[in-house]
Amino acid sequence: MSKFLHLVVRNALRNRLRTVLTAGGSAFLLFVLVFMLTALTEMYAWEGAPATHLRVAVQHSTGLATPLPIELENYLRGEEISACAGHLIKLNWFGGYYQDRRNFFANFASDHKEWREVWDELSLPDELYKKWCSQKNAMVVGRGLAKRLGWKVGQQVTLMGTIYPVNPELEIVGCFTGPTPREEEQLFFRWDYLDELLGGRKVVGTFWIRARTLDDVARLKDLIDGHTKNSSDPTETMTEKEFGQQFAAMMGNIKGMIAILGSIVLVILVFMTANTVAMSARERVTEIAVLRTLGFRRSHILFLVVAESVLVTLAGALFSLGIALVLFNWLLLSPSPQFPVFLVEPGTIAVALGAAVLCGSLSALVPAIQSARRKIVDGLRYVG
Amino acid sequence: MSDPFAAAPSPSPSPAVAPASGPTREATVRVAAVAKTYYRDQQPIPVLENIDLTIQSGEFVALMGPSGSGKTTLLNLVAGIDRPSSGSVVVAGNDLHGMSERQLAAFRSRHVGFIFQFYNLIPVLTAFENVELPLLLTSLSKAERRKHVATALEVVGLSDRRDHYPRQLSGGQEQRVAIARAVVTDPTVLLADEPTGDLDKRSEEEVLVLLRRLNQEFAKTILMVTHDPKAAASAGRTVRIEKGALVAAPKDGQA
Ligand SMILES: Nc1ncnc2c1ncn2[C@@H]1O[C@H](COP(=O)(O)OP(=O)(O)OP(=O)(O)O)[C@@H](O)[C@H]1O
Ligand SMILES: [Mg+2]
Numbered sequence: 206m207s208k209f210l211h212l213v214v215r216n217a218l219r220n221r222l223r224t225v226l227t228a229g230g231s232a233f234l235l236f237v238l239v240f241m242l243t244a245l246t247e248m249y250a251w252e253g254a255p256a257t258h259l260r261v262a263v264q265h266s267t268g269l270a271t272p273l274p275i276e277l278e279n280y281l282r283g284e285e286i287s288a289c290a291g292h293l294i295k296l297n298w299f300g301g302y303y304q305d306r307r308n309f310f311a312n313f314a315s316d317h318k319e320w321r322e323v324w325d326e327l328s329l330p331d332e333l334y335k336k337w338c339s340q341k342n343a344m345v346v347g348r349g350l351a352k353r354l355g356w357k358v359g360q361q362v363t364l365m366g367t368i369y370p371v372n373p374e375l376e377i378v379g380c381f382t383g384p385t386p387r388e389e390e391q392l393f394f395r396w397d398y399l400d401e402l403l404g405g406r407k408v409v410g411t412f413w414i415r416a417r418t419l420d421d422v423a424r425l426k427d428l429i430d431g432h433t434k435n436s437s438d439p440t441e442t443m444t445e446k447e448f449g450q451q452f453a454a455m456m457g458n459i460k461g462m463i464a465i466l467g468s469i470v471l472v473i474l475v476f477m478t479a480n481t482v483a484m485s486a487r488e489r490v491t492e493i494a495v496l497r498t499l500g501f502r503r504s505h506i507l508f509l510v511v512a513e514s515v516l517v518t519l520a521g522a523l524f525s526l527g528i529a530l531v532l533f534n535w536l537l538l539s540p541s542p543q544f545p546v547f548l549v550e551p552g553t554i555a556v557a558l559g560a561a562v563l564c565g566s567l568s569a570l571v572p573a574i575q576s577a578r579r580k581i582v583d584g585l586r587y588v589g
Numbered sequence: 590m591s592d593p594f595a596a597a598p599s600p601s602p603s604p605a606v607a608p609a610s611g612p613t614r615e616a617t618v619r620v621a622a623v624a625k626t627y628y629r630d631q632q633p634i635p636v637l638e639n640i641d642l643t644i645q646s647g648e649f650v651a652l653m654g655p656s657g658s659g660k661t662t663l664l665n666l667v668a669g670i671d672r673p674s675s676g677s678v679v680v681a682g683n684d685l686h687g688m689s690e691r692q693l694a695a696f697r698s699r700h701v702g703f704i705f706q707f708y709n710l711i712p713v714l715t716a717f718e719n720v721e722l723p724l725l726l727t728s729l730s731k732a733e734r735r736k737h738v739a740t741a742l743e744v745v746g747l748s749d750r751r752d753h754y755p756r757q758l759s760g761g762q763e764q765r766v767a768i769a770r771a772v773v774t775d776p777t778v779l780l781a782d783e784p785t786g787d788l789d790k791r792s793e794e795e796v797l798v799l800l801r802r803l804n805q806e807f808a809k810t811i812l813m814v815t816h817d818p819k820a821a822a823s824a825g826r827t828v829r830i831e832k833g834a835l836v837a838a839p840k841d842g843q844a
Contacts, residue, residue, distance in 0.1 A: 208725045215713035495709040498670055499723045499770070500698025502691055581670040585705075 206508055213512045220485070224517055227481040231521025231564075232528075234474045235557050239529050240540070241463050241470075242553040247544050249453050249460075250387060260323065261425050262448040263412040266439040269298070269451075274438050275407035281414065285428060289421035290414045292322040295396050297410035301364035301373075303354060309542045310350050311391035312364060314399035323415045326384050333379030341398045343378040347389030349537065349546065351380050364394075371402040386537060390545035471564055474518070478568035482514045486572035493576050494584025503577040510573035515565035522561035526554055616679075617778055617810045618644040618667055623676030625662055636662050637833045640676070644778070649804040649811045651824035659833045660814040661782055667812060668701050668780050669693045681777040698726045702771030704781035708763040710755040710770075716742065717751040720769045727774070741769040744807075745799060761792025768799060772809065779803065781813040785820050797823045 217224050263281070265271035280286065281293055294316035301312050317338050321329065329337075329345055337343045346356060356362065356377055363374050375394050383389045400407060416422045426442040433440045443451075486493075493506055529549050532538045539547045625637040636659045644650050652660050665671040666678050669685050670693075678685045681700045688696060697703075710719045720741050724734045742748045745765040755763055764784060771779055781800070785793040801823050803809040813824060821827045829836045 211718070212711070212714065219713050491709065492711060495705070495711070496722070497694065498668065498697060498701075498703050500694050500701075500726050502694040582665055585665075585670075 217513050217516050228517050228521040230477050231518045232525040234470050235522045236525035238470050239557050243549050245463050246550050258445050259416045260445045261414050263440050263442045266441045273409040289424050291417050292319040292415040294323050294413050295409050296413050300368040301366050307542045310545050313393050314396045315393040316396045323413050327381045329381040336378045344375040344394035345379050346392040348380040348382050349386045349389035386546050474564045475568045482569045483572045486576045490584050490587040494581045497581045506577040507573045511569040514569035518561040518565035522557050616643050617646045619679040621677050623673045626674045647808045649824045651821035651827040652814045654830035658830045664780050669696050700777040702776035702779045704771050704784045706783040706786045708767045712755050715752050716766045720773050723774045741773040745769045779809050779811045783814050
């Protein structure tokens, strides 16, 4: 069939304005689709944590907003837990902002000891880590976040607290990198510094533990939750994936809504393209009859009509994906402060390309079958 | 999907390298007791009745008759793009009756070269690409296709126009490209429906000279519909059709 591709391309370019408008329409609609899917993947990014991950989170059973007692740390560092857990840190969601409330990013007060072992996918050079350990008001910032906010190492930054009534003044001692830009959109300062600012009240948001093996993950849950069950502060111990899912659950049935909106977008795409294909097919009735007189079979005609339609929608898809990738993945622009990064995933690219091929084929189906089935003599006698 | 083109037969050598062979007088086209009735709103419209026509290999036959007498219909039946209501059409030993759509397409590709009144070139393809079109249905390599197309364009005298689009050609040139497209696969029979009907005097003469040459030099079997007695004079024999039936031609074989 590749022998016929030049004919397909020339046919597509025959009515340039119409083709450009249709491809542009597909590009726009597919951009909307890519946008929605990317928003979805970003919202559920936490949920996407690999199930094989060894990190477990311990939070208060009534929810994240309730602090845990510091005494729990003694138990967690005890023999029973140490058998299954290699490393432990305290981690508080600080929820501060920098200069402007709309500057949203993740910022945590975290134990610096064992930080590297628990957050093992982040990498921070040794000497910078040492500096962080030696200086109480030091903080480490994700490379992407620092770049976005124009921060330099050595700079003093004041975070405005929203949850805690303190505004820590912090010095950037280094930038860490992560496997994707997403992990680089956060910062950590020292938990003991926050505690000092709060007057030594020992408020713990969560404990994060790195289990030794996957089996230990389940064992940790039973041990910790069992231990605190009848205390005044019962805990809920979760895998990282489960921890993320509680945020996803708060967002309600966004997945369902996006599925509906996405389907609507695709249906519009099919109708828009079908209109174009039908017009072209009507204009080429005689030509198609001529091709068949030359010996082209019905399957050839089907191919020519469908391939032309798919070519146009696919061109639209490539265009919109190109724009999206440049804007979001390369320039790291984010459409809303709600999303620190807005990364188009390979899965989203695949869905967009698949949708283009599917919609292109579906739109062409009826005109293609009509064209292929029309009797040659009727086609030759046809007057448009 | 499997490549449906792979199964298509490859043509025998290109026209220019297959000059007139000996006078093997066998029937290339045999139309026997053919009738064709169209239906419009369930009303039968009898177009052809009891047609018998035999064309020997290497013959050049003109088909004349008043408008609406069924000339195009008869040509279409021989070309295998329409089916008779009754009777049989045998072309190059192939009984078209009972052939599937797929088989008919392969038959047309292999045996029929069709020339239309209004040329019917594909406007988005160059002269070269238009002539190449039927060869895409064969298993010929790109280099072989190029050679065949070059030969066909040379025969019609348009080698220098190979990269021109149809709209950049005169009517006569377009028709010559269409003739090149019709002969490039070296078909068994050339069918032409008023090939000069839309041309001026000079172009008409060029096309007629070309068809005569294809018949005499390259032994092409030709069936040509025409209204023009002068065009018919190019043929070796004239057949007349009136109200769907063949009538005795007055002066058979006169040039
Ligand atoms: N597909 C069809 N459906 C119905 N009627 C048809 C069809 N094709 C041809 N006819 C009718 O059959 C008759 C013969 O048509 P045909 O085209 O064969 O005539 P023709 O001799 O080629 O005429 P012309 O010289 O005008 O080209 C006409 O009356 C035409 O209207
Ligand atoms: Mg006619």
